[in-house]
Amino acid sequence: MKSYKVVVTGAFNAGKTEFIRTGSDIDIVTTERRISDSELADTKEETTVAMDYGQTRMDDTVFHLYGTPGQARFEFMWGILAKEMDAYIVIVDSTDQGSLMDTKQIIRLFQKQAKVPYIIAANKQDNASVLSPEEIARLMGVTDKVPVVSCVAHDKSAVLAVLQQLRALLA
Numbered sequence: 170m171k172s173y174k175v176v177v178t179g180a181f182n183a184g185k186t187e188f189i190r191t192g193s194d195i196d197i198v199t200t201e202r203r204i205s206d207s208e209l210a211d212t213k214e215e216t217t218v219a220m221d222y223g224q225t226r227m228d229d230t231v232f233h234l235y236g237t238p239g240q241a242r243f244e245f246m247w248g249i250l251a252k253e254m255d256a257y258i259v260i261v262d263s264t265d266q267g268s269l270m271d272t273k274q275i276i277r278l279f280q281k282q283a284k285v286p287y288i289i290a291a292n293k294q295d296n297a298s299v300l301s302p303e304e305i306a307r308l309m310g311v312t313d314k315v316p317v318v319s320c321v322a323h324d325k326s327a328v329l330a331v332l333q334q335l336r337a338l339l340a
């Protein structure tokens with residue numbers, strides 16, 4: 170059995186917790202709390218403050234999924250979660266072009282943590298007006314080596330397809 174530690178990161182509200190909840194075979198461990206920041210609280214009610222954890226088994230592979238908090242003031246958790254990771258998934262809210270610069274910054278910070286493969290999930294593709302994976306790759310200046318794949322975080326088959334792509338990078 171192969172076992173991989175995978176960090177699921179991305180900007181605030183991108184769908185990280187939802188991705189782990191859908192993909193996990195077990196009840197996930199979350200640390201969601203009510204949002205204190207009044208501006209962000211307009212977007213959603215609860216946010217991850219320390220980590221989310223779930224696990225997904227795929228044939229002979231087990232993914233241990235660790236979700237990061239999205240708000241910058243919980244950034245101290247990122248280095249802790251990134252320790253000994255094998256790969257990471259960057260979740261992007263494809264309906265929110267404004268979040269792309271935050272996402273680029275997050276990728277930069279993660280690249281400093283470890284030289285491991287990563288994949289970008291263009292999430293919320295079920296929305297009517299979204300940026301396509303190709304547009305996201307272009308707007309963020311992603312190199313061809315990094316896959317940008319379509320995702321809907323509440324759709325199990327879509328989440329598993331992202332994990333499958335990641336597994337191909339790890340093989």
Ligand SMILES: Nc1nc2c(ncn2[C@@H]2O[C@H](COP(=O)(O)OP(=O)(O)O)[C@@H](O)[C@H]2O)c(=O)[nH]1
Nearest residue numbers: 181182183184185186187239292293321322323
């Ligand atoms: N329509 C749609 N909504 C999504 C999707 N993924 C997440 N959401 C919603 O986006 C919001 C933020 O999701 P959450 O997982 O809490 O984001 P996090 O801050 O990255 O952990 C929630 O209201 C989710 O229900 C998706 O693929 N499609």
Ligand SMILES: [Mg+2]
Nearest residue numbers: 185186216217
């Ligand atoms: Mg979260």
